[in-house]
Amino acid sequence: MTGHPHTRRPATLASLAAELGVSRTTVSNAYNRPDQLSAPLRERVLEAARRLGYPGPDPVARSLRTRRAGAVGLLLTEALSYAFRDPGATGFLEGLALACEKAETGLLLVPASPEHSDVDAVYRAGVDGFVVYSVSEDDPHFRAVLQRPVPTVVCDQPADVEGVDRVGVDDRAGTLTLGRHLVELGHRRIGVLCMRLGSRRHDGPADLARQQLGSYSVQRERLAGLREAFTEAGVDWASVPVIERFEHTLGAGADGAAALLEAHPRITALVCTSDILALGALGEARERGLRVPEDLSVAGFDGVPEAERAGLTTVRQPFGEKGREAGRLLLERGDRNASEHVTLPTELILGSTTRALRRSGEFFSGW
């Protein structure tokens, strides 16, 4: 197979025009407006291009002129590579990629790792808009995105940013339903394992203040939904242990569950605010010889494929659709001015990891 010497000094539209003795407009038209010139002339131009190895108009120059980059930027909290690890993010990306593909638009993964707070990457991205996936309210990269004079759509968080579209789910309603389900099953002594509530690393109990002041609204909402459900049932939320983990991994789930079960061995149900954490917790429970759901009920949130396979009770949210919707919002926004908010539905999935509490004499005694 034969390639090309990528070292050749590229021909330009101007040089092609000169070579052919036509104007630059004509060459440009040959590519962009075939109807604006005769077929034979166009063929002559294209033939000369082939001969000279002219690959067509330079994309960057064209973008400068047309003010269209033909790509949207994607901003994630985590390191870029995380996006390919986390099943939720992957689902979202898949949907977003689909939407971009349909609109023949590129998708630029902006190299904005949280370590470098190197906001420059955002300023350097040649894009027509940004999709922001679930970042902290005080994320400096996000701040930078807002500086850029291009439309932006946020998935999940931060919510309620003025002038910015958003797609998400009603996280609070989701956990409210889940919580009520557990209440109905008779659970009163529960423990909660949640994802990071703030940008600075914190692994441990999260008191009420922390639960409400975090910079991640999704977690705040999920906790609020649980709180509502259990408060309704007469449980004093202040007495419910809430443990926070910074990392979003199976390991963190196992680890958090261990801490929780160690400090509160009498809980009958463990609610995790994500499936990944829940799956980790499931492993830890098994490790400790606890049978799920006989000895402990476990629930998650997200409805990722892994959770489904494990039969986890969870709240499913439509990741792929979130991605597609985000893409649509960005790519098909005519010239509307008002921002749009799309809330997609969630669904309670009853798995095999939760069950009704067996009563033994007293009203409830899970142990």
Place this chain on the structure above:
Amino acid sequence: MTGHPHTRRPATLASLAAELGVSRTTVSNAYNRPDQLSAPLRERVLEAARRLGYPGPDPVARSLRTRRAGAVGLLLTEALSYAFRDPGATGFLEGLALACEKAETGLLLVPASPEHSDVDAVYRAGVDGFVVYSVSEDDPHFRAVLQRPVPTVVCDQPADVEGVDRVGVDDRAGTLTLGRHLVELGHRRIGVLCMRLGSRRHDGPADLARQQLGSYSVQRERLAGLREAFTEAGVDWASVPVIERFEHTLGAGADGAAALLEAHPRITALVCTSDILALGALGEARERGLRVPEDLSVAGFDGVPEAERAGLTTVRQPFGEKGREAGRLLLERGDRNASEHVTLPTELILGSTTRALRRSGEFFSGW
């Protein structure tokens, strides 16, 4: 939280300079060469920028001027969204993303779906180079990439493209080892299930000609390795049934295995040229009441996480490292001229899906 009106007509470097009564150079320097002007002046510039909502130099204009886009393009055979489904692709992407992040370079997913043979997306991508992931030798998008005057690195296939770097594994050696292992276990009557050999859809038996003339060298090589192993053992390769499937899914694996087992019920081992196919085949075997490995040995290729979990015998290849290496090749190529080829090692993973053929009287009778 407060956002910005993204409708404002953006300030430009020139307008900022005018406002301040300094030259454009000075403003430019404030951003790009802080050492070229006094700190107070720089602060004045930056302050004015903040005040006027100037987000810094326009990325596209800067790219035109500097001839650097700050991004690399990624080309995949399949629809973009496939990349997030396939565990091999995902691993590769993760590694590549890591490399890009380190080099503070964006990663542009080029919207080159195989349906539209809309090569334009390639010509329109503002990138400093391309990474091509496992595409057909006659892929039109790839052809277009070769036209672009930027460096390119291919992962896996097409191999041997002049002037183009490549990273891959020795697929042939991998299946040779795997094949020999099966031979050692006593298997002589095998069936093979392989991935697509050509760009046009074909689902069914692949004769010798097709095995060698496909446009996907990886599959050619994997088949060649198996052929060598079994020929060594005195098996006539022409008698070995090879079934091809166009899709790369569990369903295709199941389906292909069904076809194979239907037509050749006496095979003792089923070799699949990918784990996904093998996992599908595993399901199908179970479906048919065949015990693996007692009744049928099954092997795959790739070593994806799912396969490991399933205890599949396979050949592991380092996807993440392939991605990182591809990134490195592209981003850290000084000004070398010669093309580089990197071959990463594979490893035979002995799982629980293969076992020695029990002999029953005769030399070998697997049934």
Place this chain on the structure above:
DNA sequence: CTGAAAGCGCTAACAA
């Protein structure tokens, strides 16, 4: 340390 001049390669009015 600062400014003037010269484009990077292209497209879009508008004329011819």
Place this chain on the structure above:
DNA sequence: TTGTTAGCGCTTTCAG
């Protein structure tokens, strides 16, 4: 149907 004229917004010598 084709050409002329103006930039898009920026960086970079090179003088001051």
